[in-house]
Amino acid sequence: MQPLLSIRGLVKRYGGLLVTDHVDLDILPGEIHAIIGPNGAGKTTLISQIMGEVPCDAGTIRLDGQSIDAFDMAQRVRAGIGRSYQITSVIQRFTVLENVVLAVQGCQGHGFHFWTPAVETPALVERSDELIGLMGLTAWRDTPAMSLSYGQQRQLEIAMALAAEPKVLLLDEPMAGMGHGDTGSDMMVDLLRRLKSRYGILLIEHDMDAVFSLADRISVLFYGKVICCGDVETIRRSPEVREAYLGDEEVPA
Numbered sequence: 001m002q003p004l005l006s007i008r009g010l011v012k013r014y015g016g017l018l019v020t021d022h023v024d025l026d027i028l029p030g031e032i033h034a035i036i037g038p039n040g041a042g043k044t045t046l047i048s049q050i051m052g053e054v055p056c057d058a059g060t061i062r063l064d065g066q067s068i069d070a071f072d073m074a075q076r077v078r079a080g081i082g083r084s085y086q087i088t089s090v091i092q093r094f095t096v097l098e099n100v101v102l103a104v105q106g107c108q109g110h111g112f113h114f115w116t117p118a119v120e121t122p123a124l125v126e127r128s129d130e131l132i133g134l135m136g137l138t139a140w141r142d143t144p145a146m147s148l149s150y151g152q153q154r155q156l157e158i159a160m161a162l163a164a165e166p167k168v169l170l171l172d173e174p175m176a177g178m179g180h181g182d183t184g185s186d187m188m189v190d191l192l193r194r195l196k197s198r199y200g201i202l203l204i205e206h207d208m209d210a211v212f213s214l215a216d217r218i219s220v221l222f223y224g225k226v227i228c229c230g231d232v233e234t235i236r237r238s239p240e241v242r243e244a245y246l247g248d249e250e251v252p253a
């Protein structure tokens with residue numbers, strides 16, 4: 001099966017610091033590939049390189065077989081790479097629908113027609129409702145974002161990232177700020193499981209319960225280097241991974 005995203009020999013240096021150390025990584029269609037690693041291992045930098053926000057010092061990135069190395073960020077988004085941010089891009093006083101409509105409108109290149117509010121443009125509303133449904137927010141469609149729970153705001157962010165119709169979705173800590181096993185985090189796990197049939201997903205997450213229940217494959221990053229890549233069992237059993245990252249932590253069953 002051809003990978004949706006294929007990374008080879010990716011390098012990033014900040015002065016003498018090798019932050020991304022010749023990373024190879026594939027995301028297959030329908031796969032959640034998680035990246036775990038201690039703070040400062042280089043996870044966010046790697047995502048930023050894939051997105052084109054941080055320039056690479058060496059290596060290649062292919063999307064669906066096509067090199068995107070020369071693409072800027074906007075071209076990468078158009079080619080099919082989507083990202084949700086740790087820092088929210090939601091407009092708090094807008095409703096769920098208004099936020100998603102704005103994202104869809106921006107991605108579809110609709111101009112602003114001041115005489116027709118975007119929320120009254122049927123094609124935009126239809127597509128937005130689909131994304132709102134996909135992210136489990138239909139009951140909150142007309143609720144201002146500021147009245148949503150933290151977890152629902154993260155769901156809204158992902159709905160907005162999906163507006164660009166990505167092939168690959170890069171998720172930077174979608175469970176951040178939610179407690180282990182709270183309803184928001186359980187809900188997000190269910191939603192991501194549903195999304196993976198439609199998108200390849202690269203998941204950065206510190207919540208190990210979530211990672212172990214969702215990931216098809218896990219790459220462990222340590223000082224910028226992938227020290228182990230495999231399925232959940234391989235990662236759980238790897239003495240190298242335990243030593244480097246999991247330590248003596250109780251690994252979820």
Ligand SMILES: Nc1ncnc2c1ncn2[C@@H]1O[C@H](COP(=O)(O)OP(=O)(O)OP(=O)(O)O)[C@@H](O)[C@H]1O
Pocket residue numbers: 014019037038039040041042043044045046
């Ligand atoms: N612009 C920069 N200039 C210099 N060093 C940087 C820069 N951005 C990141 N770094 C360094 O690169 C390393 C990797 O950082 P990065 O944020 O990618 O790690 P991370 O694994 O995402 O960490 P966390 O889990 O805490 O989010 C760190 O040592 C960080 O200090």
